[in-house]
């Protein structure tokens with residue numbers, strides 16, 4: 072048995088290394104989210120306003136990338152290109168692999184939020200002389216943004232946790248940093264608990280903030296769901 | 299003005315099919331400035347489609363629609379034309395994220411580019427006109443159906459339209475709320491607004507309209523003054539339909 076005081080001392084000493092890993096984890100999460108939001112938005116536009124081939128493409132894309140396990144995607148993106156002569160760093164492979172997946176989900180989320188604004192409102196906007204662009208900007212977007220927050224918070228939590236898969240590619244994110252420490256200080260229980268606590272704080276803290284934002288933006292008289 | 303003799307709205311031989319469902323089979327009629335016409339007819343007859351063609355939310359297959367000297371079917375500035383045509387419909391279409399006041403202001407600030415302060419004054423004036431000064435800061439979800447529809451009317455009026463289209467504006471309302479909306483519409487008509495109204499409210503049609511147009515299966519079966527339409531309709535189909543309406547909604551005119 073390792074003494075409690077020794078465990079605490081170990082965690083204290085490991086904290087700088089773990090926080091270093093946490094920074095990488097946060098970087099991965101933010102980049103993957105940006106990737107997913109950017110391409111997801113683009114794809115959702117394509118799906119809602121685009122022509123048939125574009126809609127087909129987006130549909131197919133969503134189906135494919137929602138059906139492949141994240142780890143398989145990561146390994147494919149990392150080990151695949153070198154055999155075609157393209158080198159990709161583990162970090163970039165993690166962003167790309169998980170970003171491709173996030174795009175599929177974000178695209179679905181965006182589409183749902185656009186559609187959450189009822190056709191009556193869109194008819195009304197057109198009848199006032201607003202074109203598609205103004206209708207999107209002043210009628211759809213402000214309402215879609217509100218409905219977007221809860222699924223976005225959910226997606227954030229999923230992506231944050233999925234970044235631990237980058238471990239498999241050798242990215243020195245939180246989990247791998249922990250492994251390095253365990254390899255020398257043999258106390259998996261303490262280190263894994265510390266890692267779990269850090270993930271928890273990152274997930275809970277941010278979803279909590281988003282919840283507060285959601286409540287702040289709530290439209291008087293209705294919940295967040297918009298008809 | 300030399301324009302006095304041409305109608306404000308002139309619809310000629312309007313045709314529309316959805317797939318192989320022929321919905322409008324050559325509809326022609328016109329409205330002079332200040333006139334009020336009511337379209338009646340059975341469900342699925344194409345009444346809404348006529349209105350939706352007038353502001354080109356539905357693109358006709360054939361025919362012409364003239365708003366003064368603009369031909370709507372072929373014009374290339376539809377967003378400008380729509381500003382001239384107020385549209386009020388069953389589902390209200392209020393913007394959920396905006397207060398009553400902001401609902402009325404949005405078209406002014408974002409479409410007509412009216413400065414904010416001026417838009418606010420104008421919006422308040424329109425909301426006063428429909429009797430809603432007390433709910434300026436309320437959101438749609440906090441309003442009754444009758445209030446919502448009056449906000450929608452104020453929003454349309456704020457654009458200073460030449461013509462107002464109403465598509466069953468009271469059909470989604472509880473019976474006790476219908477009166478407040480009809481009163482606003484009646485007042486509008488009295489003030490000289492040109493209005494084309496689809497409604498089952500025969501009391502309103504009788505009291506306010508200059509002409510009633512009875513449509514069936516995409517055609518105009520009969521059009522005449524309300525007195526004639528109610529007292530001695532020419533077509534047996536019109537008689538039958540009015541009889542059915544009486545049964546459903548009570549006798550018009552009281």
Ligand SMILES: Nc1ncnc2c1ncn2[C@@H]1O[C@H](COP(=O)(O)OP(=O)(O)OP(=O)(O)O)[C@@H](O)[C@H]1O
Nearest residue numbers: 316317319321339340341342343344345346347348
């Ligand atoms: N966008 C559309 N696509 C396909 N069919 C349509 C569309 N809009 C209307 N229709 C069809 O056109 C016909 C006429 O519809 P319309 O809404 O104009 O009738 P209406 O006289 O207003 O009926 P109601 O009294 O029920 O409102 C109906 O058969 C309807 O199903």
Ligand SMILES: [Mg+2]
Nearest residue numbers: 345346347465
């Ligand atoms: Mg209709």
